[in-house]
Amino acid sequence: MHKFEGIAVSPGVAVGEALVMGNEGFRIPRRFVTRDSVEYELERLDKAIKDASAEIARSRDAVLKEMGEKYAAIFEAHLQMLQDARFRSDIEEMIAQRHYSPEYAVSRKVRECAQIFQKVQSRNLGDIFDIEKQLLRKLLGRRREELSKLRSPVLILAHNLTPSETAHLDRRFVRGFATEVGGPGSHTAIVAAGMAIPAVVGTGIFLTEVSGGDLVIIDGDKGLVILRPDEETIAHYRHEAKEHRHLAARLEMLRDLPAETSDGVRIELLGNIEFPYEVDDCVARGADGVGLYRTEFLYLGQEQEPDEEDHFQAYLRVIQTMGDRPVTIRTFDLGADKVPHLPEPEDERNPALGLRSIRLSLRNLPMFRKQLRAILRASVQGDVRIMFPLISTLLELRQAKMILTDVMEDLTEHKIPLNAKVPVGMMVEVPSVVMMIDHFVEEVDFLSIGTNDLIQYTLAVDRNNKEVVWLYNASEPAVLKLIELTIRSAARKAVPVNLCGQMSGSPTYTMLLLGMGLRQLGVPPSVIPEIKKICRSVTIDQCEEVARHALTLEHARDVTSYLRGELKKRVPELGP
Amino acid sequence: MDQRKQTRTVTVANHAGLHARAALLIAKLAREHDVALAVVKDSQGAEASSMIQMLSLGAKQGDEIVLEASGPRAEEALNALERLFAEKFYEEDEDAESRG
Numbered sequence: 001m002h003k004f005e006g007i008a009v010s011p012g013v014a015v016g017e018a019l020v021m022g023n024e025g026f027r028i029p030r031r032f033v034t035r036d037s038v039e040y041e042l043e044r045l046d047k048a049i050k051d052a053s054a055e056i057a058r059s060r061d062a063v064l065k066e067m068g069e070k071y072a073a074i075f076e077a078h079l080q081m082l083q084d085a086r087f088r089s090d091i092e093e094m095i096a097q098r099h100y101s102p103e104y105a106v107s108r109k110v111r112e113c114a115q116i117f118q119k120v121q122s123r124n125l126g127d128i129f130d131i132e133k134q135l136l137r138k139l140l141g142r143r144r145e146e147l148s149k150l151r152s153p154v155l156i157l158a159h160n161l162t163p164s165e166t167a168h169l170d171r172r173f174v175r176g177f178a179t180e181v182g183g184p185g186s187h188t189a190i191v192a193a194g195m196a197i198p199a200v201v202g203t204g205i206f207l208t209e210v211s212g213g214d215l216v217i218i219d220g221d222k223g224l225v226i227l228r229p230d231e232e233t234i235a236h237y238r239h240e241a242k243e244h245r246h247l248a249a250r251l252e253m254l255r256d257l258p259a260e261t262s263d264g265v266r267i268e269l270l271g272n273i274e275f276p277y278e279v280d281d282c283v284a285r286g287a288d289g290v291g292l293y294r295t296e297f298l299y300l301g302q303e304q305e306p307d308e309e310d311h312f313q314a315y316l317r318v319i320q321t322m323g324d325r326p327v328t329i330r331t332f333d334l335g336a337d338k339v340p341h342l343p344e345p346e347d348e349r350n351p352a353l354g355l356r357s358i359r360l361s362l363r364n365l366p367m368f369r370k371q372l373r374a375i376l377r378a379s380v381q382g383d384v385r386i387m388f389p390l391i392s393t394l395l396e397l398r399q400a401k402m403i404l405t406d407v408m409e410d411l412t413e414h415k416i417p418l419n420a421k422v423p424v425g426m427m428v429e430v431p432s433v434v435m436m437i438d439h440f441v442e443e444v445d446f447l448s449i450g451t452n453d454l455i456q457y458t459l460a461v462d463r464n465n466k467e468v469v470w471l472y473n474a475s476e477p478a479v480l481k482l483i484e485l486t487i488r489s490a491a492r493k494a495v496p497v498n499l500c501g502q503m504s505g506s507p508t509y510t511m512l513l514l515g516m517g518l519r520q521l522g523v524p525p526s527v528i529p530e531i532k533k534i535c536r537s538v539t540i541d542q543c544e545e546v547a548r549h550a551l552t553l554e555h556a557r558d559v560t561s562y563l564r565g566e567l568k569k570r571v572p573e574l575g576p
Numbered sequence: 577m578d579q580r581k582q583t584r585t586v587t588v589a590n591h592a593g594l595h596a597r598a599a600l601l602i603a604k605l606a607r608e609h610d611v612a613l614a615v616v617k618d619s620q621g622a623e624a625s626s627m628i629q630m631l632s633l634g635a636k637q638g639d640e641i642v643l644e645a646s647g648p649r650a651e652e653a654l655n656a657l658e659r660l661f662a663e664k665f666y667e668e669d670e671d672a673e674s675r676g
Contacts, residue, residue, distance in 0.1 A: 070597075077597065087626075121636075122634055123592065
């Protein structure tokens with residue numbers, strides 16, 4: 001049994017079969033074969049080795065002719081590895097004695113070799129994985145299953161997960177994520193939270209020790225990934241998983257009840273979504289609206305820029321599903337590096353501080369206007385609101401609004417209907433905005449505090465850098481003060497304000513946020529039941545007392561333990 | 577014990593160490609001289625005919641290793657191998673290049 005510690009980014013526990021994402025996301029279909037089929041499976045292995053060897057020999061000869069011995073040598077080396085007698089006999093033994101499938105046996109043997117190579121820091125580590133890939137390709141042939149065609153529940157283990165990889169997962173069968181790198185704000189964290197499955201990131205290297213099909217455990221509460229768990233551990237976690245399911249069922253019963261404090265104050269719980277289909281989750285969980293409709297998916301993993309119709313259809317889907325409930329659409333919030341059709345800026349050494357989001361939109365007016373046109377056209381279909389991300393100065397906000405007005409005039413001239421009074425707001429995520437918040441509240445219809453980035457910029461910490469991620473903490477008094485300043489200023493001008501970072505979906509902070517004056521929270525739909533339960537279990541007076549005390553504390557960890565204590569007091573089943 | 581087994585101690589001199597390409601050359605020499613060759617580093621042995629075993633040694637530049645050859649042409653083989661090691665497996669001297 002081997003336990004790896006990482007950062008817990010999505011709660012819950014999962015016990016199940018691992019799907020190890022290799023370079024091409026190969027999936028090992030099964031672990032065992034029947035005794036009767038051993039002969040047949042050994043033949044399959046033999047054929048796979050022969051076929052792979054023949055192919056490598058052909059490549060070697062071709063390269064030898066064209067580029068010389070030096071370059072052909074690596075193919076020869078691959079061939080030698082493939083033909084290695086011990087390598088082969090160990091795999092055959094696993095099939096014959098332990099009834100492993102050839103795919104699983106190859107994978108196990110390769111992992112074993114890889115571990116040794118890694119330990120001695122061999123520069124040929126990549127080659128052994130290449131061999132694995134080639135053998136698996138021969139063994140699996142056309143039956144190579146893609147991630148979009150999963151057939152049974154799996155826990156996905158990878159070095160990292162990119163948006164385009166997760167975009168095509170068959171979500172019905174994914175039960176958890178674990179990645180070697182990443183931090184609390186990483187894409188894996190967001191997707192896992194959205195799917196309400198456990199996730200652990202930043203564990204460091206562990207993929208060499210696990211094969212597809214292995215039984216693994218992901219503990220998203222403690223931040224652990226457990227390989228080859230012993231019987232006792234498996235039993236413990238299966239029990240935990242059951243407890244979680246029971247709690248979820250109990251919370252499910254709150255679905256049609258309002259998120260109202262026990263002294264009758266209504267709290268609006270809005271869903272944060274990344275993809276249009278998530279709006280169905282919002283409806284299923286009884287969300288009061290969509291507080292953050294992230295639109296980046298339209299650009300990710302695509303070769304070309306989406307056209308106006310692509311935008312419009314995506315917005316329509318969500319708006320129509322929400323009916324008369326509000327939908328806040330946020331304009332493009334990525335860097336140029338994620339958008340294939342834009343040239344990469346030369347100086348982007350600090351992408352978080354670079355040409356991204358509203359800055360990129362203002363630099364790329366045709367792209368920006370396209371998105372605004374689509375949002376405006378959609379604005380007559382429901383209660384639509386527009387939000388600008390990463391605003392850092394008043395000038396930026398005014399420029400963005402000017403472009404919007406211009407696009408509105410353009411549409412009106414062409415007699416295209418739109419809501420001329422569409423509410424326009426912005427994210428509060430750069431500290432400079434909070435310093436000028438009294439000015440900003442005069443120019444927006446609403447504000448949304450984006451704590452994910454606000455924490456980064458305030459504490460000057462990269463949430464994906466595991467050396468400093470311990471500094472990234474929503475409980476930092478400085479962050480709380482910025483949130484408080486924003487809420488107070490907005491209240492003076494009766495400007496609605498919500499909070500839409502991961503903080504608002506965390507039960508630990510609900511009482512604090514309500515106590516500071518928030519009456520709207522933007523959360524992943526999966527946590528709506530929990531947050532609702534907390535709202536229904538407290539009074540505003542209690543929350544205000546909690547906030548008052550929390551804001552006197554000097555250390556983040558004191559804040560966190562105080563808040564957890566209060567949560568446990570009022571809502572024991574959700575407490576730590 | 578095979579009385580025709582002979583040993584020689586050599587040093588890994590090339591920058592990349594005993595990687596795949598070097599292992600290939602060693603294996604080739606052994607085959608050409610028709611000897612069974614074992615490569616030993618710190619009492620861990622590898623058969624020259626097994627690429628994986630050779631790579632598992634993880635022999636790096638500066639490591640001392642012992643070559644054990646058995647067969648009628650053992651001595652000849654070891655001489656050739658000694659030369660191969662001394663010539664750094666005919667690899668470009670990466671250190672010199674970077675200094676240039």
